[in-house]
Amino acid sequence: MPHDGRKTWARLGYRHAIAFVLGVATTGTASAQLPVLRARALDATAAVKIFNPAGSIRLVGWDRDSIVVRGRVASGERFFFSGSANGVKLGIEDTATGADSRPSELVIYLPRASQISAKSASANITGTDVSGWFYSVTGSIRLAGSATTIEAETMDGNIDLNVGVPWVRARTGNGSLTLRRPVADADLATIAGALNVATASVRRGRFSSVTGDIRMVGAPPPDALLELSNHDGSVDLLLPRNAAGLFDLSTVGGTIENAFAGTRPAARDAMQNRALRVQLGFGGAHVTVRTFRGVIRLRSP
Amino acid sequence: MTDSRTRFDAHLSEEERHGLADDSLTPERRADVERHVADCADCAVDVARLHSLMTRLETRLKQRPDTPPAELDALWPGIRSRIERGKVVSLEAESPARRARSRARMAALMAGVAAAVVLAFTLGRRSRSLVDDVVIPGISTTPVVSIADSSRAYQEEVQALLEELELRRSMLRPATAATVDRDLRIIDGAIDELTDALAHDPNNPALRQLLAASYRQKRDLLKQVDNAS
Numbered sequence: 006m007p008h009d010g011r012k013t014w015a016r017l018g019y020r021h022a023i024a025f026v027l028g029v030a031t032t033g034t035a036s037a038q039l040p041v042l043r044a045r046a047l048d049a050t051a052a053v054k055i056f057n058p059a060g061s062i063r064l065v066g067w068d069r070d071s072i073v074v075r076g077r078v079a080s081g082e083r084f085f086f087s088g089s090a091n092g093v094k095l096g097i098e099d100t101a102t103g104a105d106s107r108p109s110e111l112v113i114y115l116p117r118a119s120q121i122s123a124k125s126a127s128a129n130i131t132g133t134d135v136s137g138w139f140y141s142v143t144g145s146i147r148l149a150g151s152a153t154t155i156e157a158e159t160m161d162g163n164i165d166l167n168v169g170v171p172w173v174r175a176r177t178g179n180g181s182l183t184l185r186r187p188v189a190d191a192d193l194a195t196i197a198g199a200l201n202v203a204t205a206s207v208r209r210g211r212f213s214s215v216t217g218d219i220r221m222v223g224a225p226p227p228d229a230l231l232e233l234s235n236h237d238g239s240v241d242l243l244l245p246r247n248a249a250g251l252f253d254l255s256t257v258g259g260t261i262e263n264a265f266a267g268t269r270p271a272a273r274d275a276m277q278n279r280a281l282r283v284q285l286g287f288g289g290a291h292v293t294v295r296t297f298r299g300v301i302r303l304r305s306p
Numbered sequence: 307m308t309d310s311r312t313r314f315d316a317h318l319s320e321e322e323r324h325g326l327a328d329d330s331l332t333p334e335r336r337a338d339v340e341r342h343v344a345d346c347a348d349c350a351v352d353v354a355r356l357h358s359l360m361t362r363l364e365t366r367l368k369q370r371p372d373t374p375p376a377e378l379d380a381l382w383p384g385i386r387s388r389i390e391r392g393k394v395v396s397l398e399a400e401s402p403a404r405r406a407r408s409r410a411r412m413a414a415l416m417a418g419v420a421a422a423v424v425l426a427f428t429l430g431r432r433s434r435s436l437v438d439d440v441v442i443p444g445i446s447t448t449p450v451v452s453i454a455d456s457s458r459a460y461q462e463e464v465q466a467l468l469e470e471l472e473l474r475r476s477m478l479r480p481a482t483a484a485t486v487d488r489d490l491r492i493i494d495g496a497i498d499e500l501t502d503a504l505a506h507d508p509n510n511p512a513l514r515q516l517l518a519a520s521y522r523q524k525r526d527l528l529k530q531v532d533n534a535s
Contacts, residue, residue, distance in 0.1 A: 105479075124533065126479070142482050142534050158530055160485050176526055178489045194523060196489045213519050215496050234519045236496040255512045257503060280512070295512050295519075297500060 038077035038109065043086045047072040047093060049116045053137075056096035058126040060108030066117030066134030066150065073114040079107030118153070129162070136170070145180065163198070181217075207231060214238050218299075224248035225290040232293045239300040242292070246305050249288025255280040258298040264305050318342055318349045327356035347462070355459055457514070460521035467528035474531065482534050489527050496520045 047053075049070055055062060060079070074095055078084045086095040097109050106126070115121070121137030123130055125144050132139065134150035138157075145162035148155060152170040163180040166173060175182055176194040184193060187206030194200070195217040202212060205223025209230050212219055216237040224245050225231055233240050242252070244265075254261050261281050283303065294301050318326075322339050325331040331339060343350045475483060500517040507513060 126482075126534075140530075140533050142479075143485070158533070160482070160489070160530060160534065176530070178485060178527070194526065196492055196523065196527065213523065215492050215520065215523060234516060236499075236516065236520065257510070257513060257516070295516055297496070297503070297513075297516050 038079050041074065041076050041078050041084050041111075043095070044071060044073040045088075045093070046070060046090050047116060047119065048090050049118045050120065051090065051116065052092040052120050052122070053113075053115055054092075054094045054096075055111070055113065055121065055123040056099070056125070057109055057111050057128045058097060058099055058106040060097075060128045061110045062123055062125060062128055062130045063110075063112045064121065064123065064130070064132035064135045065112070065114045066119075066132075066136075067114050068117065069114075070116060071114075072116070072119075074111060075113075076109065076111040078109045082107055082109055084109075146175075205229075225250055225288070225292060227289045229290040229292070231290070233295070235296045235299045237298050238296075239302065240294050240296055241302045241304060242294070243304050243306065244285070247286065248305075249286030250284075250290030250292055251288075252283040252285065252303060253280070253291070253293045254283070254301045254303065255294070256296045256299065256301055259296050259300050262300065262302045262304075265303055317346065318353075323349065323353050323356055326353050328360055347466070351459070351462055457518045457521045460518065460525050464521060464525050464528065467525060467531075471528055471531055478531070478534060482531075486527070486531050486534075490524070493520055493524045493527065497524070 047070060051072075053072065055064075072093055074086065078097060083098040084096070085098055086093070088094050095113070096111070097106060100106055108128070115135070117134045118136070121132075121135055121139070123132075123137070123139050125141040127143045128141065129144040129146070130139050130141055131147045132149070134152065135148070136152040136154050139146050139148065139155070140157075141159040141162050143161040144159060145164070146157045146159055147163075147165040147167075148157065149167045150169070152168050153172075155166065155168060155170050155173040155175070157164050157166065157173075157175040158177070159180060160178045161180055162177060164175050164177050164182045165185070166175060166183065167185040169186045169188075171189040173184070173188050173190070174192045175184075177198050178196040179198050180195070181199045181201065182193055182195050183201040183203060184191060184207075185203045187204050188210075189207075190209045191202075191207050192211045193202070194212070195214045197215065198217045200212055200214050200217055200219045202210070202219075202221040203223075205221065205225050208226055208228060211232045212221070213234045215235070217235075218238045218241070219233055219235055220241045220243065221231075221233065222243045224247065227249065229250070233242075239259075254263075256279050259279075261279060263281060263283060265283060265285060318339060322331070322335075326336065326339050326343065343353055471486070478486070497517065497520045500513055500520060504510065504513045504517060
């Protein structure tokens, strides 16, 4: 009957409409991120472990005894948050299959004295006024503000340390590594990435690379003890005219360029060590530079 | 043996390593510590390194009280690495008596380290001429290589880490494994070149130090892999 036919079409249309709405909703959920908001009291010096494989981790140290986590978790990923006032673990669960995770974004406010252990696979890590260990496989790490200790490691990402800290250890493989603020004790290394020491106020420093170029700018403090070593990459020391200290420079197969005096070291045969010792001014700083093939440049602006 | 050390992953404390290296442990404790060292390659290597460092410093200062500061400066990386390692605080429960003994020994240790550093600086300042902008071509670098900068100290550790890497390789993401292999190739290339150069010029201290630096890079990379899996 025509009436029954209309009813049938109406039912079908209704079902299709519901299916369409559900479909849209499902599709929408699959591509969206779900908001997350957690908070709890936390001791000022509590340990905080964070893991987010992909996306971003942003850490902000504050002067409150609490932790607040905000952000957006990719659909299909599971957020976890557990612990007590002494310590907290939070983040995105790693996929059991080893497949790449979808990007989630976490912003974490936590006591500035808490000891952080933050890890990611590809997620970038940024932090202000936070201390601890920061690790990413391919993501970049940027830290600013002040801290008590910093240990930052990434295999392929860049590391940018604009942080006032007494002790820092950082290494990257292919990415660049930049230190911008004074540090008492620094141990920085890259494999192929550029290493830039944009502050000279390092009292004890070891800077090394295999093929990346190393650049240090500024006059070292009077009691500084610095060691720079490179295999293939160059080492550039850009010093002000009034820089002071003892500079021990040696290269096996490279050259030494010294802008502070017009002399070059006497070249011997290719396998002999070439070395130059330069005493500038009356400073007590001792800077040792060694390369295998990389050029050493002692320059002034 | 302390309870905490019965676990496979527990190691000797800094105090115990120094005590064994400088032969200052009580006979009972020494036996306990020696038992651990016999089973633990990590601690054995570290104790040997410490013993060697102490012996070398002592011998050099006895034979040549006027040891140039550069030679003492070369020991600084070793001293610093000890200090850095000391920053890790053990969380194991200790008796008040043991804590007191630990504090006393640590104070003595720190005083020793401080004395070595002060000595290095004092000698450095005393002997360094205050000449303005002096260029001295052809002076070879520090003739003494610190034990901590010796390639041999890293080689065993690197070998163990390489074996761990092979076990862990299946747990690494393919991209991570490729990155590790690429970085290892770069470092191994440098090590090969330095080893060849050392074969031609075995007494070149700069080559030895560069080789040690390359091994240190390799060790640190392999330790990073541990975190990546």
